[in-house]
Amino acid sequence: MTDSNPFADPLRFERQVPECAIVIFGANGDLTKRKLIPSLYRLAYERRLPATVSIIGTSRTPLSDDEFRSKMHDSVKEFLEDSPFDEDQWAGFAKGLHYIAGDLSDPKLYSAIKDKLTALGRTNVLYYLSTQPSYYGEVVERLGAAGLGHTTTQGWQRIVVEKPFGHDLASARELNERIHKVFDEADVYRIDHYLGKETVQNILAFRFGNGIFEPLWNRRYVNHVQITAAESIGVEGRGAYYEEAGAVRDMIQNHLLQVMATVAMEPSAVYEPDAVRDERAKLLRSIRIMHPEEVPSHAVAGQYAGYRHEPAVNPTSQTPTYAAATFYVDNWRWAGVPFYIRSGKKLPKRTTEIAIQYNTAPHALFTPDAGGVIMRPNLLILRIQPEEGISLRFLSKQPGSGMRLRPVSMDFNYGSSFGERSPTAYETLLEDALTGDATLYTRQDMVEASWRVVTPILEDWANRKFEFPNYDPGTWGPAAADDMLARHGHKWRNS
Amino acid sequence: MNPTATAMDPEKILRDLRDLWARLAQDRDGAGGVLRACSMTLIVVAEPDDEADAETARKTIGVLMHVHPSRAVVLTPRESGEFSARVFAECWMPFGGQQQICSEGIEITADSEQTDEVARLLVPLIAPDLPVVLWCRGPRAFLDRSLDPLFPLANKIIFNTRAVRHPSSAIEFLRRMRKEGGKGRRQVADLAWTRLTGWREAVAHLMDACPGGWLAAASGEVRIEYGGGRPGTRSLYFARWIERALPGVNVTLIPVAGGPGVHSVVFAGCGSETSIRLGEGSSLEVRTAERSYSAVLPPDSEECLMREELSILGRDPVFERVLG
Numbered sequence: 001m002t003d004s005n006p007f008a009d010p011l012r013f014e015r016q017v018p019e020c021a022i023v024i025f026g027a028n029g030d031l032t033k034r035k036l037i038p039s040l041y042r043l044a045y046e047r048r049l050p051a052t053v054s055i056i057g058t059s060r061t062p063l064s065d066d067e068f069r070s071k072m073h074d075s076v077k078e079f080l081e082d083s084p085f086d087e088d089q090w091a092g093f094a095k096g097l098h099y100i101a102g103d104l105s106d107p108k109l110y111s112a113i114k115d116k117l118t119a120l121g122r123t124n125v126l127y128y129l130s131t132q133p134s135y136y137g138e139v140v141e142r143l144g145a146a147g148l149g150h151t152t153t154q155g156w157q158r159i160v161v162e163k164p165f166g167h168d169l170a171s172a173r174e175l176n177e178r179i180h181k182v183f184d185e186a187d188v189y190r191i192d193h194y195l196g197k198e199t200v201q202n203i204l205a206f207r208f209g210n211g212i213f214e215p216l217w218n219r220r221y222v223n224h225v226q227i228t229a230a231e232s233i234g235v236e237g238r239g240a241y242y243e244e245a246g247a248v249r250d251m252i253q254n255h256l257l258q259v260m261a262t263v264a265m266e267p268s269a270v271y272e273p274d275a276v277r278d279e280r281a282k283l284l285r286s287i288r289i290m291h292p293e294e295v296p297s298h299a300v301a302g303q304y305a306g307y308r309h310e311p312a313v314n315p316t317s318q319t320p321t322y323a324a325a326t327f328y329v330d331n332w333r334w335a336g337v338p339f340y341i342r343s344g345k346k347l348p349k350r351t352t353e354i355a356i357q358y359n360t361a362p363h364a365l366f367t368p369d370a371g372g373v374i375m376r377p378n379l380l381i382l383r384i385q386p387e388e389g390i391s392l393r394f395l396s397k398q399p400g401s402g403m404r405l406r407p408v409s410m411d412f413n414y415g416s417s418f419g420e421r422s423p424t425a426y427e428t429l430l431e432d433a434l435t436g437d438a439t440l441y442t443r444q445d446m447v448e449a450s451w452r453v454v455t456p457i458l459e460d461w462a463n464r465k466f467e468f469p470n471y472d473p474g475t476w477g478p479a480a481a482d483d484m485l486a487r488h489g490h491k492w493r494n495s
Numbered sequence: 496m497n498p499t500a501t502a503m504d505p506e507k508i509l510r511d512l513r514d515l516w517a518r519l520a521q522d523r524d525g526a527g528g529v530l531r532a533c534s535m536t537l538i539v540v541a542e543p544d545d546e547a548d549a550e551t552a553r554k555t556i557g558v559l560m561h562v563h564p565s566r567a568v569v570l571t572p573r574e575s576g577e578f579s580a581r582v583f584a585e586c587w588m589p590f591g592g593q594q595q596i597c598s599e600g601i602e603i604t605a606d607s608e609q610t611d612e613v614a615r616l617l618v619p620l621i622a623p624d625l626p627v628v629l630w631c632r633g634p635r636a637f638l639d640r641s642l643d644p645l646f647p648l649a650n651k652i653i654f655n656t657r658a659v660r661h662p663s664s665a666i667e668f669l670r671r672m673r674k675e676g677g678k679g680r681r682q683v684a685d686l687a688w689t690r691l692t693g694w695r696e697a698v699a700h701l702m703d704a705c706p707g708g709w710l711a712a713a714s715g716e717v718r719i720e721y722g723g724g725r726p727g728t729r730s731l732y733f734a735r736w737i738e739r740a741l742p743g744v745n746v747t748l749i750p751v752a753g754g755p756g757v758h759s760v761v762f763a764g765c766g767s768e769t770s771i772r773l774g775e776g777s778s779l780e781v782r783t784a785e786r787s788y789s790a791v792l793p794p795d796s797e798e799c800l801m802r803e804e805l806s807i808l809g810r811d812p813v814f815e816r817v818l819g
Contacts, residue, residue: 006740007699009813012692012803016700047791082589413530421589 017043017434019052020155021122023113025104025139026130027057027068031162033075035193036130039426041076042083044093048431054120056098058109068099082421104135110146117148123155126433130162137178144182151187160189160433163254164245165442168458169451176444185444189433194255195440196425196432199388200262203354204276206382206390208267213380216358217333223377224338225263226355226493227256230347234304234473235321239312247301247323248454248461251343257284257450258442259384260339263354264329273439277446284449288328295460297487299325302478303468304346318466321345324481325457326488338488342481346473348494352384355493366405376407379493388422389413503578505619511582512599519584519597529586529595532564535626535805538617538649540642542633543572543607551797552632553602558798560585560598563805566622567600572607572641579604607641614644626650626808630801634659637668646672651682653804656728657690665728670818684807687728688814689800693792694757695736697771697779700790715764716745723755733757735817 022040024032043049057068073094077085100116102109117125127143129136140159143149151157159179166172179188194200207214216222229251235242242250261280268275290298302322308315322344329339358378379393390412398404423431432440470478476494485491519529539556541549549571556567567585586597601620605613621627629649636642637659646652652672659665673683717737721730726748734746737760751758759772767784774780777792793799 005699005702007695007702007736009692009695009699011807011811011813013696013699016703 014048015431015435015437017049017053017431018124019050019122020124020126020434021054021056021117021120022126022128022430022434023056023058023117024128024130025058025135026132027099028059028061028063029130031130032057033072034079035424035426036128036430037072038076038079038081039424039430041090041093042080042424042427043431045083045086045089049434051092052096054096054098054122056100056113056116058100058102058113060101060103062101063099065097065099069094069097072097081424104131104139104142107142107145110142110148114146114148123152125155125157127157127159128162129160133162133164133167136161137175140179140182149182151184156187156436157183158187158189158433158436159183160191160429162191164249165190165254165447166451167244167249169448169455172447172451176447186438188444189429189438190442190444190447191429192254192258192442193425193429194384195258195262195442196427196429197384197388198422198425198428199382199384200259201428201440202388202390203259203262203382204271214267219333219335219337221358222334222337223357223359224340224488224490225260226357227260227263227339227341227353228355228493229256229343229352230350230476231343231345232347232350234307234346235310235313237311239310242321243313243317243319246319247321247343247345248457252323252325252341253450253454254442256341256343257287257453258446259354260287260327260341261446263356263382264334264339266333271439273437276439277443281443281446281449283329283331284446284453286329286331286334287449287453288330289452290456292456292460295456297484298327299323299457299460300478300481300484301461301466302344302471302481303466304344304471304473305469306346306473307469318461318464318468320461320466320468322347322471322477322481323457324477324484326484327453338490340485340490340492342477342492344471344477347476348474350386354382354384356380356382357490357493366403381493387413503580503616505616508580508582508601508620512601515582515584515599516597519586529597532596532598533566533622533625534563535565535628535808536568536621537563537565537628537630537805538568538570538645539630540632540635540645541569541571542635544574545633546571548632549602553600555798555801556600557585559801559805561587562802564596564598565628566620567598568617568620569600569602570613571602571604572610573604574607577604578606578609610641611644614648617645617648621648628653628805628808631655637661637665646681649681651684651804651808653684653686653801655686657687659728662726662728662731666731666818673815673818682807682809682811683818684804684811684814685728685732686797686800686804688732688817689803690795691729691733691736691757692803693779693790693795694733694760694771697781697790698737698760701769701771701781701783715762716747717741718747718749718759718761718763720749720751720758720760721756722751722753722758724750726750727755729756732817733760735819736813739816 024036026032040049040055044053073090076090098116100109100112102112129139131139140149149157166175207217261283265279265283268279300323301320303319304321307313307321308317324340324342327339327341329337356379360377376395381391383389383391392410393407395405396408398406429440476492482492516531537556539552541552549569552569556569560567580601580603583600583602584597585600586595588595603613627649628651629645630653631642632655636654654669656662656665669683669685676683719730719734721727730748734748737746738744759770761768761770769783772780774789777794779790779792781788781790
């Protein structure tokens with residue numbers, strides 16, 4: 001709803017997605033069936049999409065509209081998260097599903113899309129690039145050549161680009177240039193689904209909506225920060241992709257640096273897309289770039305035993321399935337505070353969390369001699385998955401005689417405090433893109449800044465020969481990662 | 496002799512609540528326990544001596560707790576002077592969840608003349624540091640002053656003027672309540688206003704879809720058709736809302752046959768008319784010079800309306816403007 005509308009009531013009215021079409025490139029792929037269509041169905045189920053929304057799937061596989069609908073029906077039933085499936089609702093939603101088979105390099109595909117959009121009478125169009133990343137530039141150029149992709153007074157044309165956005169700084173810049181020939185930056189939505197997660201958004205609410213935490217959110221009180229994204233599974237049939245990407249490109253360059261930016265950024269003056277993104281970008285630019293000689297002591301690569309036997313994986317692969325790094329933020333708030341980031345596959349459990357460890361009390365009043373006390377620093381845990389919530393660890397007196405202290409945890413569980421189902425990250429982000437809200441999407445300068453941060457690591461590792469494998473599945477990664485923290489007197493929070 | 500409110504010990508009710516949670520934890524032994532959820536105290540006043548209304552209130556609270564977990568207090572006034580209290584829990588398993596979530600409730604039956612005492616009893620029963628919402632379900636608040644002692648307990652008071660006999664007086668009462676509550680200290684809401692959200696949203700979207708449409712409307716007149724023989728609070732709110740949004744526009748209320756409530760709104764200006772009419776089922780038929788379409792009205796069951804109201808615990812500037 002426009003600001004000038006005298007009837008607006010943002011407290012009560014739902015955001016309105018206008019009549020539009022969504023064109024998905026790569027409609028036969030995993031992302032479409034696991035995330036995109038289930039999320040769109042759920043949005044429709046909640047009446048957050050107009051009843052007339054059109055979704056056009058494209059891919060090389062020949063399928064009729066009905067075959068595509070039937071395939072998506074099965075996918076939605078299988079992959080819908082925390083939500084029942086309603087056949088009647090599906091029947092209405094499926095009427096808006098269409099399919100066009102074609103080769104991404106063939107101009108006829110784009111003519112067919114244009115004809116379909118004209119036939120459906122849709123002038124607002126969201127294009128979704130869910131293809132192999134190597135096609136991104138070509139698809140955009142062909143859209144432009146077909147006369148699609150330019151926002152006009154008749155309607156908007158936006159594009160969502162899935163990660164990875166480039167495979168290094170140079171390729172990211174090149175892709176940006178190709179996209180900008182067709183789409184204005186304001187119409188480019190680079191998706192990082194971590195930013196769409198409720199708990200990641202809640203970091204901002206937690207920090208800037210409360211008065212008690214922000215004063216403690218700086219180098220005077222914070223000893224160090226750990227950001228962990230652990231997966232218990234391996235590459236699960238995505239060996240070919242993973243061989244190209246590795247842990248740094250797959251997780252750290254995008255998701256985890258964005259999470260770090262959200263944890264460490266300064267408050268923006270207003271909660272508006274560019275104001276928030278300016279602060280995130282500023283933080284990313286403040287991360288100290290490692291000197292090449294610092295990489296061996298500031299970053300650790302790992303590969304789990306058995307990775308080289310996975311399908312489509314080189315038997316002598318040097319691709320890291322685990323990466324850990326120490327970053328510093330060169331600004332007044334964070335100077336000298338290490339940010340430890342790690343991500344790995346085949347670790348003991350699936351968990352994504354941010355642990356903020358505070359300095360210990362300045363004076364040890366309760367000494368171990370006076371009653372077997374374990375002095376531990378306060379720890380604030382922001383859990384992103386699987387059990388979204390926030391915990392604060394502090395010391396408490398153990399009941400009984402004497403002054404024995406014991407760490408206890410005060411928990412906030414997202415699911416139990418709000419009985420309501422949380423939207424999935426893709427639901428949030430798709431609705432945002434359809435309503436033109438780019439707050440949770442990354443911008444060109446953010447992408448480039450994060451590539452700059454990881455470039456020294458990638459360059460160093462590309463020229464090194466690792467003694468892989470160096471960790472067993474079900475363990476917390478290579479010993480060198482523990483050593484990296486131990487040098488600072490710190491320890492990973494492995495729980 | 497029946498116990499009176501003064502004789503009741505709130506400590507005992509709180510002890511009963513503690514025992515209830517201990518029992519719930521034992522019942523779920525080995526299954527991970529239950530999660531206790533509470534985001535507010537919701538005090539619900541049922542109609543006096545109306546067991547059916549109390550039962551409806553309990554059912555509505557059961558549904559509401561899934562979205563707005565609260566310590567619920569259901570208060571049923573009785574003429575008989577009888578006083579009793581019991582505690583209960585509402586538990587549910589979230590879809591796909593592993594652990595049951597439970598919220599707690601207290602049912603109090605009290606002499607309808609003893610509201611002062613009941614208000615004193617309620618003070619220690621309020622969940623500390625959380626908002627307190629008072630929901631007066633029936634028209635009683637507008638008929639006598641017996642509920643007044645409960646008002647200072649609440650951060651937000653939700654009324655329902657749907658069935659009041661004198662709509663203008665009811666609105667005047669709410670305006671006074673709002674002013675007495677002060678800015679930001681105590682909010683006042685009316686489910687009759689909440690029922691208008693679908694209509695208002697349709698108007699707002701219509702204006703968004705027709706650039707300049709509201710300017711045209713502002714230069715013309717607006718006709719609101721209502722049923723039920725006389726304009727109820729809903730129609731009056733709707734008219735005021737349009738007047739506030741388009742100062743200077745002439746809004747006319749026109750009676751038509753049919754049930755109570757708004758039946759249509761017509762914006763006439765610059766030689767064209769734009770209308771929104773109640774369609775079949777729960778839909779609105781929107782007609783402009785260029786096109787026609789349907790919009791779905793949100794469900795107006797009590798739990799849906801309350802769900803919306805409980806989501807707004809701060810100021811509601813639009814409703815405040817309408818109340819004046």
